[in-house]
Amino acid sequence: MAYSLQSLVTCLLQHTLLQRLSPSSHRLTRQHTRQAVRHSVPNFGAKYLFVRLLAMAFCMSLLNGCAQTSANRDGAANKSMSPEVERQVTTPTEQTQRNAASWLALAEQQSGTAQVSALLNAAQQLQFDGAWQQAAAVLAQLDRYFPTTQLDQQQSFKRGLLHAAFAVEQKNWQAAQAQLDELAPIYPRVANQTSLSLTYRQLQQVLAVAQEDWPLALQLQLEFIAQEQPLRFDTWTLLTADTVSPSLRSDDLVGTGWLALRRILDDVVSAKLTAAQGLAQWQKNYPEHPATEIAADVLAAPAPVQRVLALLPLTGAFAAQGQAVRDGMVLALAKRPDIDVEFVDTATFDFNALPERLQQTQADTLVGPLLKAHIDKVPMALLPEQVNWVMLNTPNNGLGATHAGATVSYALDSETEIRQAAQLFAQRGYRSVLVLAPNTARGQQLEQVFExxxxxxxxxxxxxxxxxxxxxxxxxxxxxDQLAVSASDARIWQIKIAAGKIIVEAEARSRDDIEAIYLVGGIEQTRLLKPFIDVTISPFRQPIPVYANSTSHILRSELSENDLDQVHFSDAPWLLPNHPQSKALQQLLQLRPQWDYDLTRLAAFGHDSIYIALQQYWLDRTPGLRLNGLTGALQIRNGRIQRTLSWARYAGQRVVPLR
Incomplete structure (x- = not known):
């Protein structure tokens, strides 16, 4: 008894129909499928062999993948995505005119280019239906039997898009990006094909969101808005996921309105205008805009900050640090005479009395404590719900248990600097890095953070x-040892011994694969390590750039001659030349001549804590908003202040800011 290819397609169609009618009571067994394969006609010729094998593979995969397909349709494709966009991520594929089985049946009757087109449409329809594994089987057989040379340009591009879509569904971002990169040279030649062009750019956007490339995702969103294309992501979510470049523009009035709303919100946070002024301005310029309700919501003015209770160590072992933070707060409050502040010395304070103290002072904002041990003493569950809280350190037990009001943790920590150093190295293409650190538990902990x-x-x-x-x-x-000079010296010594009386002229060579050096220690370690590095690097190779943290940035009066030359470092922007508030820094240092930059950073920290309290409502609701503080660009992410520092380098005894 012989079965033709048509019988296999019929088998597929029947199984699909029965599955839809009663998936629990109608099953096509693997034995039946094997019998169909075993008794099929063996001499179809080359053009039918591929379709025959494909239909059989498809029929088998359908049997094995039913449960998995159903799970994918229920939303498995969205797991592990950012919470704000997780529900919106879907692979951009279109629905075709026929169902998948119909396209496969058509492919049986075609040959050459027409056959490839039918199979590509079948794979596309399967992806649209959520049958990802079956679509992958079709694509795999296409790859096997139809090399790129047998496909026209549009078919080759479409096959690449389907492969990229499958990689996206599997959360294999690297493979998806590689596939789109491979298609990039072809894209200009198919850009006039609306469906292919749209799918390509939609896939670009899905990848951008998955990889948190928010500028690209937003740029594509604005293009889709201008072209009146379907939107797969919420525009306001993309606008507020990160900072928005001042140069970003839209060719469309709707897109321009979205950008204007975001920029008005930036102006509100930077105190250039009030929320009410911003809302009135936007509504006047963009009446009947799709974002009208969002604008009214995001620019709804919160209750103003009127009374602040600040908890700082003003006596005892940490008095100098506490007083520096207080001076910074006073500097900020000098611009806001409408706000009352009361300072409490935590060295002698009974923290059990804090809820009552907040009630007595009618404070709406709590700032502090500065020390971790004091934060742990705060009775969080008893704090008034209407009080907003800016912690000046990170609790030992994390942020798991806090009070019901808005809470944010703000700290000057070494980990932030080290993470940003690693990010800078990656941006500059450094892949092989030497880290020099004290041989202590803390030093090894910071090494791990960098790695x-x-x-x-x-x-x-x-x-x-x-x-x-x-x-x-x-x-x-x-x-x-780490620059391999010790090993080079040892080899030279062995050669000289072997040469006997023959004079050997040799110079030790340092390894040439290290691209950058990062110093974890403080200023004293940097001063000692930098000369060792300079004399160890071979004179015939380019100097290795040396980077350090903010503790290596000291007052100019403390510098020796060129002892830190060409050392790069990160620091609070206020402490670097040409800052807009450099005059206030110099005035403060004149009032506190005993201060070093460590205490000055704490003053900047205190200053910024007040502005965080003032803008906490906006920053907490909009992750992409940044407050340009004295300590860096500040954002709230997951209840913590994320701080972006500035970079500079020593040029002799001068400090040169880096862009």
Whole structure:
């Protein structure tokens, strides 16, 4: 008994129909499928062989994948995406005129280009139906039997799009990006094909969202709005996911209105205008805009901050630090005489009395405490719900248990600087990095933070080498060992011994694969390590750039001659030249001549804590908003202030800011 290819397609059609009518009581067994395969006609010829094998593979995969297909339709494709966009991510595929089985049946009757088109449409329809594994089987057989040379330009592009869509559905962002990169040179030649062009750009946007490339995702959104294309993401979500470039424009009035709303919100946060002024201005310029309700919501003015209770150590071991933070707060409040503040010395304060103290002072905002141990003493559950709280450190137990009001944690921590150093290295293409750190538990902890951050920023392509030291002698050894000079010296010595009386002229060579060096220690370690690095690097190779953290930035009066030359460092922008508030910094240092930059950073920290309290409502609701503070660009993410620092380098005794 022989079965033709048509019988296999009929088998597929019948199974699909029965599955829809009664999936629990009608099943096509693997034995029946094997019998169909075994008794099928063997001599169809080359053009039918592929379709025959495909139909059989499809029929089998349909049997094995029913449960999985159903799970994908229920939303499995959206897991592990950012919460604000998770529900909106769908693979951009179109529905075709026929169902998948109909396209396969048509492919049986076609040959050459027409057959390929039918099979591509079948795979496309399967993806639209959520039958991803079956679509992958079709694509796999297409790849096997139809090389690119046998496809026309549009077919090759469409097949690439379907492969990219499958990679997106599998959350394989790297494979999807590689597929789109491969299609990029062809895209200009098919851009006039509306459906292909749209699908390509939609896939670009899905990838941009998945990889948190918010500028690209927003740019594509504005293009879709201008072209009146379907939108797969919420426009306001994309507008508020990150900062918006001042140069970004839209060719469409609707898109321009969206951008204007976001920029007005930026102006409200930077206190250039009030929320009421911003809303009135936007409504006047964009009446009947789709964002009218959103504008009224996001620009609804919150209750103003009127009374602040600040908890700081003003006596005892940490009095200098607490007083520096207080001075910074006073500097900020000098511009806001409408706000009352009361300072409480946490060195002698009974934290159990804090809820009552808040009630007595009628404070609407709590700032502090500064020390972790004091934060742990705050009776969070008893704090009044209407009080907003800006912690000046991170609780030992994290942010899991806080009071019912708005709460944010703000800290000057070394981990922030190290993570941003790793991100900068990745941006500059440094993949092989040497980290020199004190041989202490804290030093090794910061090493791990750097390594994890670099690996994340380079998609696992980074390599980190560690040199550890306990004193000055070990610093020199660590540098020589990690730059392979010690090994080079040993080889030269062995050659000289082997040469006997023959004079051997040789110079030790440092390794040439290290692209950057990061110093974890403080200023004293940097001052000792930098000369060791300079004399260890071979004179015939380019100098290795050396980076450090903010503790290596000191007052000019404390600098020795060129001892930190060409060291790059991150720091609060207020402490770098040409800052808009440099005059206030100089005035403060004249009032506090005993201060170093460590205490000055704490003053900037206190200043910014007041402005965070004033703008906490907006920052908390809009993750992409940034407050340009003295300590850096500030955002609220997951209840914490994320701080973006500035970079500079020493040029002799001068500090040169970097862009």
């Amino acid at each position: 994890q951050s670099l690996m994340a920023a380079t998609d696992g392509a980074g390599r980190v080498f560690f040199g550890r030291y306990q004193d000055a002698d070990e610093m020199k050894t660590a540098v020589q």
